[in-house]
Amino acid sequence: MSARLGRPAGAVARWFTSPVPLGRIAAFRTLVYLFVAADLVVFTPWVRLHADVPGTLYQPLLIGRLLPLPTPGWLLTTVLFWVLLAAALLAATGRAPRLLGWLVFALYLEWMLVAMSYGKVDHDRFDLLVALAVLPTVGAARHGDTTRSEKAGWALRCTQLAVVATYFLSSWAKFRFGGLEWLTGATMARAVLRRGTELVEWSTHVPHLLVVVQFLIVAFELTTPIVFLLRGRWYYLHVTLMYAFHLMVFAAVTISFVPHLIAMTSFLPLERVRPVRWAARLLRGRTAPPLAE
Amino acid sequence: MQGQITTRAGTDDEVPDEPPVRRLSPHGRAIRVVVALAGAALLLVGTLVGQDDDFPFGPFRMYATADKLNAPVHDTRLRAVDASGRHLQLTDTQTGFRRAELEGQLPRIQRHPELLGAIATAYHRRQPDAPRLVRIDVVVRLLALRDGRPTGAYTERTEATWRAR
Structure with a gap:
C-alpha cells in the first residue's frame, strides 16, 4: 500500500504504524485493565450510586440515544459493575486479548454513559477510551517479547495522539468558550481560591502571577505535539514535563486526571518495567548472585 | 518468556533493528490509517462545533470559561x-x-x-x-x-x- 500510495502518504502510513515491541503492549495492557478495575472501585465509586436514581433523571447522551441502550436501573448498574470488574481483571492477565478486550471496551463505554448521562460530563478520559478501543486489535502479546510489531505500533500511536489532542484541543476549547480573555481572566485565581492547597495560597497575593501561569498553561498545551519530533533525552524530558505539569496541578488545586496519566504511559518503554520478574529475582537473589540487567 | 530481553533501546524510543518485525498487510495498514484519521476528524469537529452531548468526541472544556474575578x-x-x-x-x-x-x-x-x-x-x-x-x-x-x-x-x-x- 505504502508503495502504491506514493511517498508522502506512505510516510504517513509508516509513521502511524512504526513498530514497537510486543512486550510494551503486554505491559500497557496490564496497566490499562488494572486501572479500569481500580476506577470502578477506587477512583469513581459514585457511578455505582446511579443505581438508586430513578430513570426520569437519566438524560442519555447522543451516543446513548443512537444505540438501543436501556435506561440504567439497579439491576443493570449492579450487573455491569461486577461483569466489568471481572472482565477487566481477567483482561489484565493478557488472556483472550481480543474477546476480553472488546468486552471491556464495550462495557466500560456503557459504564461511562451511566456515569455521564445525568447532567455532568467529564473530560479526563478520551485517551483512555482510545487505548481501550485499540488494544484488542493487537492480539496476543507476551510480557518481555522484543518482537516488534506494526499492529502494536499503531495502537500506541493512536493512544499517544489522543493524549496530545487532549492538551492541544483543550487550549482550543478555552479560546472557543472563554475567548482570548481566558488568558487574562480569573479562571486560575478562582480555582486557587475555591480549591487551592496551602502550597499555592500565596499565589493570589502576587499581582499578575496567575495570569502569567495561564499564558504558560496554554503555551504548554499548544506545544505538546512537538513530542512527536523529539528523540532521545529531549523526548523523555518532554514526557517528564507532561507528568510534572499534572503533579503541579495536583499540588495546586488537587485535580488529578488519573485516566489520562495512565494513557500517557503509551509514551514510555513499559516493556522494561517487569515487576513480577524483579520480585522473582529478588527472592532468588537470597541464594544466588543477581543476574546482570 | 525465556531469553533476550536485554536489548537496549538506545536513545530512540524504538528498539534497534535486531529483533524481528511483524509487518502489517497493505490492507491492514490502510484500514488502520483510515480509522485513525476518521477518529481525529470526529474529534476536531467535536471540538469546533460539538457539545458535551457528543461524548466522547465533545470539546475538552475543563476550566475553559473565562471567569471574572468578582462575579459571584x-x-x-x-x-x-x-x-x-x-x-x-x-x-x-x-x-x-x-x-x-x-x-x-x-x-x-x-x-x-x-x-x-x-x-x-x-x-x-x-x-x-x-x-x-x-x-x-x-x-x-x-x-x-x-x-x-x-x-x-x-x-x-x-x-x-x-x-x-
Whole structure:
C-alpha cells in the first residue's frame, strides 16, 4: 500500500504504524485493565450510586440515544459493575486479548454513559477510551517479547495522539468558550481560591502571577505535539514535563486526571518495567548472585 | 518468556533493528490509517462545533470559561424537610445524584419541579429507615466576592420546590 500510495502518504502510513515491541503492549495492557478495575472501585465509586436514581433523571447522551441502550436501573448498574470488574481483571492477565478486550471496551463505554448521562460530563478520559478501543486489535502479546510489531505500533500511536489532542484541543476549547480573555481572566485565581492547597495560597497575593501561569498553561498545551519530533533525552524530558505539569496541578488545586496519566504511559518503554520478574529475582537473589540487567 | 530481553533501546524510543518485525498487510495498514484519521476528524469537529452531548468526541472544556474575578460564586444545594419536621441538606451520597448533575439539569428541573420527587425516591432507596421527605427546595446561594475573596455576604434564590402529596 505504502508503495502504491506514493511517498508522502506512505510516510504517513509508516509513521502511524512504526513498530514497537510486543512486550510494551503486554505491559500497557496490564496497566490499562488494572486501572479500569481500580476506577470502578477506587477512583469513581459514585457511578455505582446511579443505581438508586430513578430513570426520569437519566438524560442519555447522543451516543446513548443512537444505540438501543436501556435506561440504567439497579439491576443493570449492579450487573455491569461486577461483569466489568471481572472482565477487566481477567483482561489484565493478557488472556483472550481480543474477546476480553472488546468486552471491556464495550462495557466500560456503557459504564461511562451511566456515569455521564445525568447532567455532568467529564473530560479526563478520551485517551483512555482510545487505548481501550485499540488494544484488542493487537492480539496476543507476551510480557518481555522484543518482537516488534506494526499492529502494536499503531495502537500506541493512536493512544499517544489522543493524549496530545487532549492538551492541544483543550487550549482550543478555552479560546472557543472563554475567548482570548481566558488568558487574562480569573479562571486560575478562582480555582486557587475555591480549591487551592496551602502550597499555592500565596499565589493570589502576587499581582499578575496567575495570569502569567495561564499564558504558560496554554503555551504548554499548544506545544505538546512537538513530542512527536523529539528523540532521545529531549523526548523523555518532554514526557517528564507532561507528568510534572499534572503533579503541579495536583499540588495546586488537587485535580488529578488519573485516566489520562495512565494513557500517557503509551509514551514510555513499559516493556522494561517487569515487576513480577524483579520480585522473582529478588527472592532468588537470597541464594544466588543477581543476574546482570 | 525465556531469553533476550536485554536489548537496549538506545536513545530512540524504538528498539534497534535486531529483533524481528511483524509487518502489517497493505490492507491492514490502510484500514488502520483510515480509522485513525476518521477518529481525529470526529474529534476536531467535536471540538469546533460539538457539545458535551457528543461524548466522547465533545470539546475538552475543563476550566475553559473565562471567569471574572468578582462575579459571584454559585453554590447550589438541596434543602429538604422530612416527615418528622427536621430540616436537612441532602448530600451527593445520600441521593446518588451529584451536585454537578443537579446544576446540569437545573433548567429542566425548573420547568418540571416534580423531577425532585425522583431525588426523594433515590434518597428513600438509599436511606430506607430514614423518615420520608415531604419537601425539597433547590436553593442557589450567590456568594459575593471582592478581589476574588468571599466577603461573607450572600443572597439566596429558591429555584424549584417539590412537596410530597
